[in-house]
Amino acid sequence: MKNKVHVKTGDTVVVLSGKDRGKKGKVLQVSPKEGKVIVEKINLxxxxxxxxxxxxxxxxxxxxxxxxxxxxxxxxxxxxxxxxVSHKIFEDGTKERICKKCGEAL
Structure with a gap:
């Protein structure tokens, strides 16, 4: 079974819980196998x-x-x-990530 993570490398994310709650940073690395991410200047x-x-x-x-x-x-x-993140599948079979709040592509 392949584990999925909702963020990709390069995405800007906000921390929801923990000592750095509310801080924003860029995702440097994603590890889908462990379900973990490394965020720039967060969780030092x-x-x-x-x-x-x-x-x-x-x-x-x-x-x-x-x-x-x-x-x-x-x-x-x-x-x-x-x-x-929601997903939109086009007629040609391509898939795109969509913002749930404004409907724009991520």
Whole structure:
């Protein structure tokens, strides 16, 4: 069974729950198998990095952590509101994502 995620890489999303609730960001990576997404500048975690080669920098690095896709909602580029995604199938068989609020293509 193939797992589906309602967001794609490059979409602008708003966080619905958690410590970063209400913040907007761009989706950097999607993992449909786990049902998780990585959003730019959201869910920052501290990562302790060891120097791998001599001369490498070590220390504590801030990095984006993965979060469940159900905790984010896509923001429509036309109306600017967080919305659900509907799909429209055309006569030629192509499929397009549509904003539920304004009806424009995402």
């Amino acid at each position: 975690v501290s990562k302790h990095v060891k120097p791998r080669k001599p001369g490498d920098q070590s220390g504590i690095v801030k990095a984006e952590g993965a979060m469940y896709a159900c905790k984010v909602q896509i923001v429509c580029p036309h109306c600017g509101k967080p919305t659900r």
